[in-house]
Amino acid sequence: MSASFDLDYLAQLMRLNIKPEERTGIEEKLGSVMEMIDQVVQADTEGVEPLAHPLEIHTVLRSDIPDEPARSLRDWMQDGGAPETEDGFYTVPKVIP
Amino acid sequence: MSWQTVIGLELHIQLHTRSKLFCGSPNAFGGAPNSRAGEVDSALPGTLPVINREAVGMAVQLGLALGAEINRTSVFVRKNYFYPDLPKNYQISQLQEPVFGAGTVEVPMPDGGTLSVRINHAHLEEDAGRLVHDVFAERSAVDLNRAGVPLIEVVSEPDMHSPEEAVAYARALHRIVRYLGICSGNLSRGELRCDANVSVRPDPEAPLGTRTELKNINSFRFIGRAIEIEAARQLRILKSGGEVAPQTLLFDPDRDIVQPMREKDTESDYRYFPDPDLLPVYVDDDWLEELRSGMPAPQDEVIRRYEEEFGLTDQVARQVAADVHSMDYFDRVRTLCGDAALAGNWMAGALTGALHRDGLELERCPMPAETLGELLRTLVQGGISSSAAKKIFESLWSEPGSVDERIDRLGLRALTDSDALKDAVEAVIAGNPGQVEQYRAGRTKVLGYLIGQVMQATGGTADAKTVNRLMRERLDQPGGDPQS
Numbered sequence: 001m002s003a004s005f006d007l008d009y010l011a012q013l014m015r016l017n018i019k020p021e022e023r024t025g026i027e028e029k030l031g032s033v034m035e036m037i038d039q040v041v042q043a044d045t046e047g048v049e050p051l052a053h054p055l056e057i058h059t060v061l062r063s064d065i066p067d068e069p070a071r072s073l074r075d076w077m078q079d080g081g082a083p084e085t086e087d088g089f090y091t092v093p094k095v096i097p
Numbered sequence: 098m099s100w101q102t103v104i105g106l107e108l109h110i111q112l113h114t115r116s117k118l119f120c121g122s123p124n125a126f127g128g129a130p131n132s133r134a135g136e137v138d139s140a141l142p143g144t145l146p147v148i149n150r151e152a153v154g155m156a157v158q159l160g161l162a163l164g165a166e167i168n169r170t171s172v173f174v175r176k177n178y179f180y181p182d183l184p185k186n187y188q189i190s191q192l193q194e195p196v197f198g199a200g201t202v203e204v205p206m207p208d209g210g211t212l213s214v215r216i217n218h219a220h221l222e223e224d225a226g227r228l229v230h231d232v233f234a235e236r237s238a239v240d241l242n243r244a245g246v247p248l249i250e251v252v253s254e255p256d257m258h259s260p261e262e263a264v265a266y267a268r269a270l271h272r273i274v275r276y277l278g279i280c281s282g283n284l285s286r287g288e289l290r291c292d293a294n295v296s297v298r299p300d301p302e303a304p305l306g307t308r309t310e311l312k313n314i315n316s317f318r319f320i321g322r323a324i325e326i327e328a329a330r331q332l333r334i335l336k337s338g339g340e341v342a343p344q345t346l347l348f349d350p351d352r353d354i355v356q357p358m359r360e361k362d363t364e365s366d367y368r369y370f371p372d373p374d375l376l377p378v379y380v381d382d383d384w385l386e387e388l389r390s391g392m393p394a395p396q397d398e399v400i401r402r403y404e405e406e407f408g409l410t411d412q413v414a415r416q417v418a419a420d421v422h423s424m425d426y427f428d429r430v431r432t433l434c435g436d437a438a439l440a441g442n443w444m445a446g447a448l449t450g451a452l453h454r455d456g457l458e459l460e461r462c463p464m465p466a467e468t469l470g471e472l473l474r475t476l477v478q479g480g481i482s483s484s485a486a487k488k489i490f491e492s493l494w495s496e497p498g499s500v501d502e503r504i505d506r507l508g509l510r511a512l513t514d515s516d517a518l519k520d521a522v523e524a525v526i527a528g529n530p531g532q533v534e535q536y537r538a539g540r541t542k543v544l545g546y547l548i549g550q551v552m553q554a555t556g557g558t559a560d561a562k563t564v565n566r567l568m569r570e571r572l573d574q575p576g577g578d579p580q581s
């Protein structure tokens with residue numbers, strides 16, 4: 001069975017600009033991914049604990065010790081690391097008019 | 098029909114850790130734009146998040162305070178969306194296995210009753226950066242200093258039915274997080290922000306109506322006002338036979354209106370999945386016990402104890418028991434000076450006044466508890482007068498130093514040497530024969546004037562009680578004025 005999806009909607013969520021000549025290829029590949037997921041969904045998981053990570057270990061935690069960044073974003077920006085900056089902010093097109 | 102408004106709140110509470118949730122950049126308000134955003138906050142390639150233990154601990158303590166189910170294992174997920182304040186293009190958050198599940202907040206209502214609001218769950222997540230829309234005409238400005246600050250988002254059940262109930266609930270939770278010392282609770286700095294889900298239905302038995310979400314409300318008053326406006330708007334639509342659109346709205350306090358922000362994303366649009374960079378967090382028995390025992394006794398109990406054991410007034414007791422930092426400061430001051438009521442009064446008076454004046458919280462107080470304790474001990478022992486203590490306090494506030502050194506530098510050590518005081522008393526008696534005569538004729542009110550003269554002559558350094566005693570002894574002496 002072929003899973004249905006709306007490629008344009010997904011592309012918009014992911015901010016991807018898909019060229020017309022790429023469409024067919026992407027649709028095929030994504031379609032086979034969706035088919036595989038449909039198969040996975042059919043597996044009987046009754047009584048199986050959800051798995052968040054394949055390793056059976058827990059995370060290492062960090063002590064709450066502040067530490068001024070050796071190089072902050074501000075430094076990166078001053079060295080030309082952002083296309084547009086002003087007064088220490090980096091700037092983007094108006095989000096809210 | 099008996100229309101009913103249904104309200105659920107999501108409160109985003111910034112946890113008052115010293116460093117951020119996933120890296121060591123300082124968690125502090127302000128600073129030059131982007132100066133507190135390190136490599137992890139800026140999402141530079143190759144960086145990896147490492148969880149702050151303290152942030153998890155604070156979140157668990159809040160869960161314990163709300164009687165919630167603590168999830169011993171909690172999992173971080175990626176919530177994917179694009180916005181300029183979110184450098185990774187996903188927010189690290191929690192979904193199915195958040196830090197704690199169902200709990201309850203008992204909300205005191207203005208009429209004296211209590212409203213039980215159920216908590217659905219709370220998840221731990223990172224704050225986004227700050228977008229500023231009004232500094233530049235053509236562009237929005239981005240400051241990532243706030244990116245990565247730990248947030249606990251407490252999601253209530255839709256258990257509130259009026260703006261008043263919603264505000265009372267928000268205030269109750271605000272009081273709890275401040276008391277636990279896990280959030281400073283400054284709303285104007287965005288340390289506590291509220292999203293309100295609002296719907297209206299024809300009667301309390303009807304299924305829930307379509308809800309809208311009011312985003313990012315940052316004052317208690319605005320929470321009430323925004324809900325009031327939105328519920329009225331929905332009611333107008335429904336009464337005229339229309340349908341409420343599921344929307345995300347912003348409250349504009351200047352224009353006193355709500356306006357659409359964007360069409361609401363559905364949960365699947367966020368494409369949540371477990372963050373492969375982070376393993377599950379496990380809270381073992383020892384850690385849970387450590388967190389439980391590190392929590393203060395219930396606030397009402399502490400207030401009662403302060404009143405009964407230390408003789409604090411209700412108002413002072415409430416102020417001192419506002420949060421764990423204040424209680425700790427009080428304990429150190431009262432132990433040092435040996436007079437709990439005095440310590441409480443000074444904290445509620447001079448100290449609070451100075452903090453307000455400088456816009457500071459107690460944790461950033463320039464005067465250590467040891468200094469205030471020492472100052473009050475000197476006052477209790479009669480080494481300085483009350484008015485001198487106030488002067489020394491102000492001086493130490495603006496220029497920290499040792500109490501002893503400051504008393505000497507300002508020349509405010511109390512004249513406890515009774516010979517020197519007796520001389521001052523003699524001089525005033527000699528210089529005011531008229532008042533002395535009036536006193537002896539029975540007009541004892543002039544005593545205050547004469548004592549004032551001694552205080553003035555000694556530059557306020559004399560202990561008023563001692564002067565009072567010496568002056569009375571001298572005036573009541575038979576034999577009268579030495580000059581006569």
